[in-house]
Amino acid sequence: xxxxxxxxxxxxxxxxxxxxxxxxxxxxxxxxxxxxxxxxxxxxxxxxxxxxxxxxxxxxxxxxxxxxxxxxxxxxxxxxxxxxxxxxxxxxxxxxxxxxxxxxxxxxxxxxxxxxxxxxxxxxxxxxxxxxxxxxxxxxxxxxxxxxxxxxxxxxxxxxxxxxxxx
Ligand SMILES: [Zn+2]
Ligand SMILES: [Zn+2]
Numbered sequence: 001x002x003x004x005x006x007x008x009x010x011x012x013x014x015x016x017x018x019x020x021x022x023x024x025x026x027x028x029x030x031x032x033x034x035x036x037x038x039x040x041x042x043x044x045x046x047x048x049x050x051x052x053x054x055x056x057x058x059x060x061x062x063x064x065x066x067x068x069x070x071x072x073x074x075x076x077x078x079x080x081x082x083x084x085x086x087x088x089x090x091x092x093x094x095x096x097x098x099x100x101x102x103x104x105x106x107x108x109x110x111x112x113x114x115x116x117x118x119x120x121x122x123x124x125x126x127x128x129x130x131x132x133x134x135x136x137x138x139x140x141x142x143x144x145x146x147x148x149x150x151x152x153x154x155x156x157x158x159x160x161x162x163x164x165x166x167x
Contacts, residue, residue, distance in 0.1 A: 001109040005087070008049050009104065016047040018058055022112055033120055036074060037065035043112060047087070054087035056099060060112055069123035070132035071140050077124050083115050 001022060007013040022041040045058030059082045065074045087099045087106060099111055131141035139146040 001112070002105050002107045003047060004105050005047065005054060005101070006104040008047065008054060011049075014048065018043060018045045018047065018108075022060065022109070024113070034067045034069060034123060035064055035077075035120065036067050039064055041079065041112065041116070043108070045083075047106070050086060053089065054106075056083065056085045056087055056106075056108075056111070058083050058108070058112075060116070066121075066124035068126035068130055070125060070130040071142055072133065073126055073140065073142075075124050075126045077121075079116055079120075081115055081119055083111060085111070 001020070003016055003018070005016075008016060020043050022043050024038050024041075039062050041060050041062040043058055043060045045056070048055050048057070060080070062079045064077050064079050066077045067073070068075050085097060085099045087101055089101060099106065126142075133139065134141055134146045134148060136148040137146050
């Protein structure tokens with residue numbers, strides 16, 4: 001994911017076209033999320049000269065899989081974003097609008113990686129109506145009711161039931 005910016009500086013090129021596939025190798029940072037399948041990310045866009053520096057304008061897209069936050073079944077989730085930033089040699093490192101490069105080469109790995117991780121939802125649901133798993137037997141309740149739901153009486157209701165039997 002490295003691009004040499006010197007042809008732009010030397011004005012041999014007006015634009016660097018980006019059309020590539022970005023593959024995650026750093027799986028550790030994703031281990032905290034509910035992402036279960038990480039697929040390669042398609043990246044398209046340009047780097048152009050802009051003022052004293054350059055302008056990065058790319059979009060990315062992929063379909064990953066999450067575990068449903070309720071029933072744990074795999075759910076497709078579209079990862080999508082657009083990154084428009086100024087590329088500068090000197091700048092405030094903490095400023096999100098800038099990508100600071102120390103040499104004539106820019107590595108887009110971190111730029112895209114950070115944008116994806118920042119925008120990942122903490123939870124994805126297979127359906128808003130997902131019934132989840134039975135906390136008792138673990139059955140996926142979307143596929144039908146389990147045995148335990150039949151005798152499962154709310155303890156508060158059970159007390160009421162006792163009151164009535166005393167009468
Ligand atoms: Zn679900
Ligand atoms: Zn059950």
